[in-house]
Amino acid sequence: MPAHAQLTESEPNNDFATANFLPADTVLSGVTCAAPETDYLYIVPPSDGVMRIITSISANTPSPIPNDLLIQVISDEIHHYGDGIPLVGANGVPITDTSTWTCIAADTVFFVVHNSTMFNGYCYTYEVRYEMTAPHFSADVEPNNSLAEAVELPHATDVEGHLGFITDPAYGGSDIYDYYRIVPLEDGVLRVIVESENTGVLVNPVNMHLEEFNAQTFEVGLNSVPLADTLYWTCLRADTFHLRFAMPTFTDCGISYRLRYDILPGLFTTEQEPNNSIAEAVVLPLGTDQEGHLGFLLGPLNTDWYDYYHIVLPDNGDLRVIIGSENAGTVSNTVNLSLEGVYEQPIDMGVNGALFTDTLYWNCLTPGSYHLKFAMPTATDCGITYRMRCDLLAPVYANDPEPNGDPQAVPATMGVPVDGHLQHGWLTSDNNDYFRVVKSDTGHFRIVSEAYSLQAAAQQLNLEIADHTWTPIANFTALMGSNGIVLTDTSTILNAPVDTLYIRVSMQPGACGAYRLWFTTVSTVGIAEAEQAPLLEVFPNPTDGHVRISWPEVGEGTLELHDATGRVVLQRNVRADARSIELDLSGLSLGTYACMVRNTDTRHWARIVRK
Secondary structure (H helix, E strand, O other), X not given: OOOOEEEEOOOOOOOOXXXXXXXXXXXXXXXXXXXXXEEEEEEOOOOOEXXXXXXXXXXXXXXXXXXXXXXXXXXXXXXXXXXXXXXXXXXXXXXXXXXXEXXXXXOOEEEEEEEOOOOOOOOEEEEEEEEEEOOOOOOOOOOOOOHHHOEEOOOOOOEEEEEOOOOOHHHOOOOOEEEEEEOOOOOEEEEEEEEEEOOOOOOOOEEEEEOOOEEEEEOOEOOOOXXXXXXXXXXXXXXXXXXXXXXXXXXXXXXXXXXXXXXXXXXXXXXXXOOOOHHHOEEOOOOOXXXXXXXXXXXXXXXXXXXXXXEEXXXXXXXXXEEEEEEOOOOOOEEEEEEOOOEEEEEEOEOOOOOEEEXXXXXXXXXXXXXXXXXXXXXXXXXXXXXXXXXXXOOOOOOOOOOOOHHHOEXXXXXXXXXXXXXXXXXXXXXXXXXXXXXXXOOEEEEEXXXXXXXXXXXXXXXXXXXXXXXXXXXXXXXXXXXXXXEEEEEEEOOOOOEEEEEEEEEOOOOOEEEEEEEEEEOOOXXXXXXXXXXXXXXXXXXXXXXXXXXXXXXXXXXXEEOOOOOEXXXXXXXXXXXXEEEEOOOOOOEEEEEEEEOOOOEEEEEEEEO
């Protein structure tokens, strides 16, 4: 052997108690003759790693018996790691040999040089030394083999460790677990980057658990070459968690590793917690961005399934919620947003950390306090971040004075518009609006209406007119646009009495909307009276839709088309230099209509038949 420090065995050294200590980088010489005779040595390796025992042995016989001499590696009187059968030279000529053990921990280890020959007079002269090859990465702080012993791992900090050195607990080893405690600085995706290696040649993965129940595996590099792997847990919140390394079986050994963790945050910051109930609802001012997280934590430990917000609406209107959301998952899913826990709508969320924006509406709300609740649809979803903003979209028209039921009819003035809202609020009794107007001139009574609803289906505005005794004199159904689109219509009572008239405004149950009305008195030139005015030229007449109407000079004025009840169904402005107009009447019902073109001084009329 090359030059090393030299020691000679010291007798007695035939048991654990009398074992000779063999320092590192030292050659110990000895002789074993009596059969069976055993020499005990012990070492304390400076590190975990691969141990090689280098021997130089000769026998005083020309033909050494195979397997006569064993080098045993033992932890105590019961457990031993394995046997080595070194080569032995004959006739006193030593042969150098090496035995290797791959999973030795930095702990007390015994060598036993055992002469098992059954023939007296056989002696073995030996020299022995050992050397250690440390793993690629250094050892972790021990003990850290249980939750109580977990070592704190700072954010974005490398830590190195060993796992599974000394093959099996039955052989004296118990380091099959390493525990770490982490405290993420914020909610997000936990990313663990781990490099690992062992001296073996067979692929064998290692398990990493988060809080004991959520396990992932990573591959270990072979032949002492580190292999890097990255693990992700997608639903972690800013709280204390534990990572546990675990050897998959008790037959694996000798892994060294380096790991670090960091948190990949969501797009948006977290909201004020707790806000998991109505009592804890966070005040959300209108027009203000609010960011939040939902469903962070992990698996069955998760309690953050709800976020509550409190909003105050100062007036009637439509609540608009614009919300952008994302999660780290790959499967598209929805989150539910409900108003007062009842009126629920789904929100599509972005996947793979990409933002998706959605807009929700709750129509026809009245002033007051409301609560918005976010809810995860199932307990398997997690890790959503969001930003939202709430706005109140005021109706196109102002609200009417309330109350305005039949005894409290709101006074109106001829020619001055009145505005109103109908059926705002879910439990509202505001199904009717009443107005009172004094018609002091003779002539027709005309109501021009502009109205819309927020429903997708077509709606109608109901107008009921009564005299001063509340005796009904006319009913009209005026056009009402859907989806917030305003439609204009005209309703006329021919030769209405000079009287105080009451107008009841209503719409279908379950709908809501807003309107503007004008009350006017018009000249008594209508269908009956129009026959005394000069005629218009109409071609073709009867018509299935398209028609051309011509007249002599009348100056700037209007063209009106009345149905049989006197209701204006079409109205156009006429330029001063115009002498004709083309109309499409295909949208009108079949029947007879009175057409008038007039200005302040002149009127022309014709009867048009829609066939």
